[in-house]
Amino acid sequence: MRTWMTFGAILAIAAPVLADILKINGSTTVNLPTAEAAEILRAEKAMTIQIDTQGGSAGGISALGDGQVQIGMSSKHITEQDKLKYPSVDFVETHIGEDAVAMIVSKDVWEAGVRSLTREQLADIYEGKITNWKDVGGADRRIAFFNKEPGRGTWEVFAHFVYGNARKAPPVSFPEVGGNEEARNKVAGTRGALSQLSSNWADGKQVFALSIKNDAGEEVAPLAANIANRKYPMSRPLFLLTNGAPSGDAKVFIDFVLSPRGQELVRKHGYLSLDQMVVDGK
Amino acid sequence: MNSPAVPITDTYSVVAPDRRRWSYTLVFSVIGTAVTAGFVVGMVALFAWQTLPVLSHSGLGYVTSNNWHYRQQMFGALSMIVGTLLVSAVALCVAAPVGIGAAIITSEFLPGRARLMVKIVIELLAGIPSVVYGLVGILYLRTFVYDTFESFDLHSGDTILTAGLLLAVMILPTVMTLSDDALRAVPALQRQAARGLGLSRLSAVMHVALPQARIGVIAAVLLALGRALGEAIAVFLVVGRQDNNLPTQPFTLRPLLESGQTLASKLGGAEINIAYGDPLHWAAVVGLGLMLLVMVGTVTLLAAALTSPKSAASPPQPVENAPKHARPTKTHSTKGTSDALLTARLAQEPAVTRLPKRRKWLERFSIGSFAACTLLATGVMLAMILAIFYRGSSALSLRFFTEQIKLVGADGGIFFNIIGTLLLITTALCVCTPIAVAVALMQSVYLRERAARGLGMVLYLLNGTPSILFGLFGLVVFVKFLGWGKSWLAGGILLGLMMIPIVTVALVERMKALPKKYIEAARGLGLSKSQTVWSVIIPQSRAGLVTGSLLGLARAAGETAPIMFTATIFAGAMFPRGIVESPVLSLPYHIFILAQDSFDPRVGEKLWGTAAALLMIVMLLSLIALPVRLRIHEEAVSA
């Protein structure tokens, strides 16, 4: 009996504490600047902020939809499906920066002379019609394609580019990679490897970012200038999501990320900050 | 109970003995057992119920077809089932012979000291968390497989074989240390008698010790298989996670060299988060867990059927049948001639009996290969530990242990991760110990053969329950249903439940090994059953409690899967201030996240540093228990 009362008491004490905790979950890509912003706010404003990266962008969206967190991190737009799944939630996207998705390859592919792929070639590789690098100008070696895990913003951007709409992407089965480090690591350690990855992870030593050859035959590299003016086709916005317009701690947090100091963090982690997008884009 | 005590009228008066039919011990035991059984039944029921939608959607195709495309709402899990079987088969084929061979060496050939040292090393290794194995797998094993089998034109180093080998290394300590225990439990006199008949050391082991220990050895392999079947995290990191890749060339090495997916690795992936909220997809995912449970259940029943047909109860010593020609029929027919036969035999013995035939080369070869197994096992393990400390050493500093995470893991330390992990395992221990004692008593004291076997089965099932399913269960019950959100208590409870079978089995083993005469002596003094329990059985079997708790704690400390959905987050938690919405940081989850995502080279160093810290905690646990273990060892030697 007494245990239950203690139990209840603990619950009662716990309840008011909750209000102070700002909880964030979602994309590992968005996580990098966000987590650092959280560290600063914890130190300077004594805020309690909990961050997790379960399930990538999709995880962020569903955690927000479920009411488990106040801010979701996402590297893709909210879809109609998401809204259908959580009808009572008013998803609000706050754009905090931009990232490019690159097709990255291992060193041997790069050295064999493969520098770019067209959208058609990507589709053929994805559908298993092209399985050897020699068909796209490389050496005679099988293409070891690692597909980005479902639910990751990276994959959505890729599918959107190749098929116009992620939902039109055909069902395929490749070995899958999850986090960015995992993808980089596997591509680096496998001959003939190809995968989709956030472009700032391509170090140019072990893994290399291919250009995309557009219909005009022009090779467009995932560089800041090309991303900003949208010439590079596979880029994605980075969002902080809230239920309704940000308020309370969530607002304090998002305001900080949008402030010059926050935007500096976005640049620091290799993404384009909002001002870069605007200035370069004009 | 503690109210009006028996009035003391005379210092020498003897109080009439308590002769109730029930006792608090029995009630305690019943409650503990009910909790355990209730959990297992509840979990199975919950999963079965939540799986229903996918069964009505896909029907039998759910298990027989090979197309898992959740975006198209196609759910056919065949390739995952096959993948699970293949990975476990590889793991068992490697770990069982090596582990048992090594156990034969440690228990039968090594002098006491050396044996103890090897055992301590091995037990340390049993505590290496699966996520650390995964880390090592990513770094070394994957490359090794990729390079070794280059001529097969592998897609990458992520293969079924890689996962199987990694699992083999993971379960090796379990197989080895439990087989060693089982062998040691065979009385030394039995070996002496065999040696007295002229059997060589090895034959005495193979024909006397091993057969008598076989139930323990099978149990060891089963415990290990349970872990192999359900391992999500380590497999997740090296199996390639390729859906629908059914082997096309059976009976060759090829299927092992393909990327694949297991049921558990699927459950460790991102689909859990995507699936939640979509009843059909969720059903499909939970159904995978149910399938895993069914697999483990099948293995368990099979093994139970194998181990002992008749004498299930007290000292399980099966009786070998005489060959058919040794029969009763002949008995009667020879009656008349038997004396003649005897005299005939006495007259011309040499005709019947030959000199003993020994196969020396076979013996040498066997011992040699067993020794190689021991070296291999301990060598691989030591190399792993060294590699972890070597790579992590540059991160290890006082700051690393006293600061909190900074820069998304690239800077600062792991103070709150350590606190979180310690909190989780302490809670787990508090939850587990009373339940495990209760269940062990129920099984070895109160229940009779058949019921005890039933309970044993439940324990096996619980042990085989993949840790990821504890996570799913916790997600449904604690996080959602009770509305706790992520909570350290949920994590602690789940880890505690997970430890129950390990601790209980160790306890029961000890209780069974207790000479009957102790119990009879106590009962002979007029002690009641429950008094016997507290005065004889539990004190005498505390060794099992220590070993079991250690193995269990080591496992709990390193588990990622049960806590990743229920108790732990990546950053921002400190000391919990309540139960609801009070997550903690933890070491294994930290490793799991950083192993997949790290943006900064410094993270790598911190990653290995964290692994080293986790190992240190586990080793510390073992060191604390070392005196107890040494004493047990001494007792065993002198007995």
Next chain:
Amino acid sequence: MLKLAQDSACCSTETVSPAVLEARGLSVSIAGRPILKDVNLTIQPRQVFGIIGPSGAGKSTLIKCFNRLIELTPRAVVSGDITFNQGSILSGALHPDDLRVRIGMLFQQPVVFPKSIYQNVIFGVRRLRMVSRRALPDVAEAALREAALWEEVKDRLTDSALKLSVGQQQRLCLARTLAMQPEVILMDEPTSALDPRSTEAIEQLMLRLKERHTIVLVTHNIGQARRVCDWLACVCVNNGVGEVAETACCDQMLDNPCCQAVVDYLKRN
């Protein structure tokens, strides 16, 4: 003193045949502690050779030296020599395992394997493949008859040996040893765990067996020694180390011992 005891041996009627077992200057220490010192014994074939002496004197240790089972004891060191049919058993010419086939052993407590009765009897011969598979049942029967157990178990050969009474188990162990047809059987207090009837049965057996085997018997029971032994040795503790105080034929030793230690020992029993 030792020499004196040997010289005073009176039973000169014994026809001197070559010894089966002979210990010369045998010393044993375990973990650095001397247990037995300078033991000299001669055991003649086809007789029951008894070893008596106070508890802890080293009788079991001594008897285990004869089939080198002592080597299974960790940190046991044996020096001196033992000959078996004139060949040294310590020289390495005869492998200890082969030696143990020819010198069987029976322990204080019966040690049966948790198998059927039948499997227990044929355990050694089968494992060492000493008879053809087809002959196994016959060997088992003969051995069980020799151990006077056949009539009691012939209808339940496939039952677990653990179900037998302790006395039956001991005879089963004897049968298991007899199946190997050893020349010598070492028995370390084989009847101390048995009731009088089983004891008597075993004693009868010993008298029968000695027609074909040599038996070395450790016993605390002076009556038993008198009933079955032909020749006796008494192991006594001298300065904390076991020594053979006296060897003599049975009656001589029991009725008219020379050595004071033996006198003391017999008085206490």
